[in-house]
Amino acid sequence: MAYDVYDSECPARAVLDHVGDKWALLVLNRLGEGPVRFNALRRDINGLSQKVLSQVLKRLERDGLITRTVFPTVPVTVEYALTRMGECLNANVGPLLHWAESNMDQIRAAQSAYDERLSEAA
Amino acid sequence: MAYDVYDSECPARAVLDHVGDKWALLVLNRLGEGPVRFNALRRDINGLSQKVLSQVLKRLERDGLITRTVFPTVPVTVEYALTRMGECLNANVGPLLHWAESNMDQIRAAQSAYDERLSEAA
DNA sequence: TCATCTAGTTACTTTTTGAAACCAACAGAC
């Protein structure tokens, strides 16, 4: 393996900086269902601001993970979609998000137990 | 599905905030190879500061993803290891990091192409 | 004429991050 995410100098780390980001994960996953327009992404992903969304989209486009298509409608509409490489990545992202959703009960139990142990110790 | 990562009010989003973090991904993945001590993690994961590492470890421990074991040696040693749930999560994290490493060539090509298009347009 | 839609950008504030110093407690070298 020529690339190593554990090495801060390795370009793979730079990509991890883009991909290992909660907003990027949500955007990728949302695009996995098909092409989506800018404002639709913003509305669907609760809490995502326009500024951060446009930054995330630019990074993902630069990395070749998504495409940006402008339609000359009035007003102009812009559609974002996964590239083949983006789809390939998303195949690994989906399980991560799905895992979070399906293990929440166990996680919440662990958090409660942890907090209780802390307050007992104090 | 009772939980929804797209909803900013959902606890699943809070967990995504912990898990969708480059440092947490690297820590989890490193622990996937077996228990590791604090300073070993810090040394192995290039660029990770003590402060951030201790924050990440606390969050992951609270979420029930890792265990923290103190050995009364001199000086004291602390070992971190994945719980069963952590291992389960890591099964989804590994492919993500591996994907980044094995697709770097294609990503770098996309970045170069993107940058060239930008400079041409300017 | 005023508000609304599109997809962003810009300015400002607040939060988070990262670098470095510091802590205690002990072992071994000098």
Add this chain to the structure above:
DNA sequence: GTCTGTTGGTTTCAAAAAGTAACTAGATGA
């Protein structure tokens, strides 16, 4: 004895990032 290095952290402070809200343009509908 005291200087260095080890352990696993916490604290402090400056810098970077993120969030909030306002603003852009150009056409549509009320």
